[in-house]
Amino acid sequence: MADNDKVNTGFGKFKDKIAAAIEDLSSLQVSTYTGDLVIEGKDLITTGDGKPVKFNTKSILDHVQKQGNIKFKLVGYTYIDVDSDTVNFVKEDLTEDDKVLVEAHKTMVQASQESRMAFLNLVKELIKGKF
Amino acid sequence: MVEEIPGFAKVIPLEKLSKLEQGREEEVIQPLIELGYLQANAVADLNIASAIKQFRLEYTLAGLQRSFLNYYYEGHDDEIDLSNSLSGFELKLIHQLTNLDGEFNIRLQNGIGDLNIFTRVIHYRLNILGLFPFPVEEPFSYHTQKGLEKLNSWVNASNVLDLINMAGDISRLSKAVYFNPNFEEKIVFFEYQHKGHAEIFELKQDFLKKLDDVLPRKTEAFKKFKKDIYNKREKKRDYAWIDLQIADEFNSFLLRLLQVNQWIKGYYLGALDSEIRELTFASILDFFKIEVESGKVHLRFWEFVAHLGKGYWAFNILYFFQEMLEIESEEPTEEQSFYLLENELARQDDKNRAELEQKMDMAWDEINLEVKNRLLISNNLGLRIYMGAKSIMKTIGKKIHKLFSWIKSKVEAAFNLIKNLVKTLYKEIREGIKMFRHGMEFLFGRRRIITPDYNNKKLAIADFDIDCDSVFILSNGISAQVIGEHTEKCLYYAKSLNFSLKLVGKVMNWALNLSNPLSWSILSVKIAWLFKDLVKEIFNKISHTKKYQFV
Structure with a gap:
């Protein structure tokens, strides 16, 4: 490898990240929740006439993390093992509104699988020519 | 920022x-x-x-x-x-x-009255070549067909789509023109008023000699050029005949093709108008200087262009294309x-x-x-x-x-x-x-996608781990429309990761x-x-x- 400190600093971190992720590639988990998440107060930035223009992501997420009293309900949970064994959990007694949430959960599973494939492609590119 | x-x-x-x-x-x-x-x-x-x-x-x-x-x-x-x-x-x-490097091919035949992104591309290509002097956003029309027919008379494409795609590939188009029998007879003429250049590149024997070398058969144009231009003193030259040559459509097209070639190769930055003015002339000179510097020491500019008097010029287009295509083949x-x-x-x-x-x-x-x-x-x-x-x-x-x-x-x-x-x-x-x-x-931890619904003060959050496990949180009562928007965004995000992580x-x-x-x-x-x-x-x-x- 190149003897280059400037690069190695970044590359060292990069390699650690990849190694950590590879360890956990044996399964894929997707969870969907609903909860009492509202954008208001200092989290919402408005124009002079009150029209919302943007919101403070960091502040909202800090709020979510710090406020242990926000109740989240699990709508769907999917676990896919490396050998393709799959566990699906879906909330009971679905209302019409809940069905939309379940469909959204399915799309999120698809998005997670796509991302996983992308990550594997990265690993494939990294090890190309090494064997 | x-x-x-x-x-x-x-x-x-x-x-x-x-x-x-x-x-x-x-x-x-x-x-x-x-x-x-x-x-x-x-x-x-x-x-x-x-x-x-x-x-x-x-x-x-x-x-x-x-x-x-x-x-x-x-x-x-x-x-x-x-x-x-x-x-x-x-x-x-x-x-x-x-792009005119042949990297986008149209495979859909358009007809009179059609107006879509492909008809715009066709008109743009014809417009670049000086064969469609109408707004690009007009529907495909009789004028489009006329432009295509005109182009085809100089390149003989195998079919209309081939012709359209040739117009989007200047290198291929230039070759097709070069191998057209009409081209072998062509001397290009243009008007360009520049006292300094006129004196330096005054018509010399070298120009005629090179013309004689490259024209495969001694055409009427060559004979006429020799008799009524080269062999005459400046005042007696047949400028009316040159005016006729300049008015010829093929003459204009070749000047435009020359300009477009200079443009896509990076030598020219001016307007595309088939007119040889200072910028185009300078770009051709630059092309020669750079090629000579890069090893083509046999190239002499005065063998390509000659001032004939009164701001009229002749250009040995066949020789120019011959050299240009040879340079391209070595690239x-x-x-x-x-x-x-x-x-x-x-x-x-x-x-x-x-x-x-x-x-x-x-x-x-x-x-x-x-x-x-x-x-x-x-x-x-x-x-x-x-x-x-x-x-x-x-x-x-x-x-x-x-x-x-x-x-x-x-x-x-x-x-x-x-x-x-x-x-x-x-x-x-x-x-x-x-x-x-x-x-x-993504690798360094910024893996969160948020979709806000400002009006109802609600939001949807998707949080991905580096190993792609994900948690998806939605505000209670968030609308189906926002959910749909959010999941679509997440899906695009995931698909684009395919590209960026591969990179x-x-x-x-x-x-x-x-x-x-x-x-x-x-x-x-x-x-x-x-x-x-x-x-x-x-x-x-x-x-x-x-x-x-x-x-």
Whole structure:
């Protein structure tokens, strides 16, 4: 490898990240929740006439993390093992509104699988020519 | 505001990233004008927004979005307003559509009355060649057919689609013209008033001798030229006959083709109008000087052009095309050129490389300022930047050794070439780095997608782990529409990761095996090429539809 400190600093971190992720590639988990998440107060930035223009992501997420009293309900949970064994959990007694949430959960599973494939492609590119 | 790339803050400094953002607005405006979405004399925010809206509608209808699905990512910032600007993939798309390197083929036959993104591309191509003097945004019409028929009379294409795609591939078109029997008889004439040039390039025996050498049979035009021009004193020459030659459509077309060739190779930056004025003449002179410097020592400019008196000139077009096509056949491929450029940068010591980077940054500032000031000055694209990369990269490929000394010493003949090269290169670097950043941000922890519903003060959050486990949180009572918008966004995000992480993998694989120290210029050239190559790979995989094909 190149003897280059400037690069190695970044590359060292990069390699650690990849190694950590590879360890956990044996399964894929997707969870969907609903909860009492509202954008208001200092989290919402408005124009002079009150029209919302943007919101403070960091502040909202800090709020979510710090406020242990926000109740989240699990709508769907999917676990896919490396050998393709799959566990699906879906909330009971679905209302019409809940069905939309379940469909959204399915799309999120698809998005997670796509991302996983992308990550594997990265690993494939990294090890190309090494064997 | 531009932010650092995680893990690469030292090699890719913020000031470089900010610099790359210059000139993007003009890169959006020019092709919108070229394709008739925007009028050159009415460029205002409101009109740009409506032009972009129409462009989006038409490329979606044509199914072009599909080809870019994996390169759809717009950036993490939900606050980016794209109503007045194009996203990375849209910019790539519109540059592909206006590219004349044969990288976009139309496979759908259009008929009278049709108006879609493909008819705009056809009209744009004909317009560039001077064969469609009507608004590009007009429907496919009798005028389109006339333009195509005229072109076909000079190239003999196998069918209409072949002809349309030849018009989008100047190198192929030039070859087809060169092998047309009419061309073998052609001497091109033009008017150009310039006292200094007229004296230097006065008609000499060398010009006639070369004409005699290259014309395969002694045509009527040659005999006439010898008898009534060459053998006569200046005052007695038959200028009426020259006027007739200048008025000939094929004569104008060849001058335009010459201008377009100069344009896509990076020598010319002016208007495309078939008129030889100072800029076009200077660009042809530059081409010769640079080719002579690069080893074509047998080329003599006065064997190609001759002043005949009263501002009338003759041009030995057959000889010019012969040499131009020979030069093209010796050029490396685009990929090889990127590789040569990267190697040449690596060969420089730190001091030299820093000087080069500084000079290239200066050229970038200059060209962007020039474009800003002159793009719309004549309301008719008085300055046009060619947005393709293939031709210019091929042009500089064989000249890499010389190029660096030209850049450092600011050789006048190479001014345009250098500015064009820098414009092309930095544009690719900027868009490549955006996708590289996207991948790196995923790896370094920025993996959250948020969709707000301001009106109802609710939101949807998706949070991905590095190993792609995900948690999806929705406000109670959030609308189905916002949920749909959010999941679609997440899906695009995931698909675009396919592209960006592959790019990161390729860059990292290269960088980890690099034996030389990594510098900004070497890394950015590498990212530019890998990015371009990856886009091409995606096109090849998925764009073989009935309507179009990316090559």
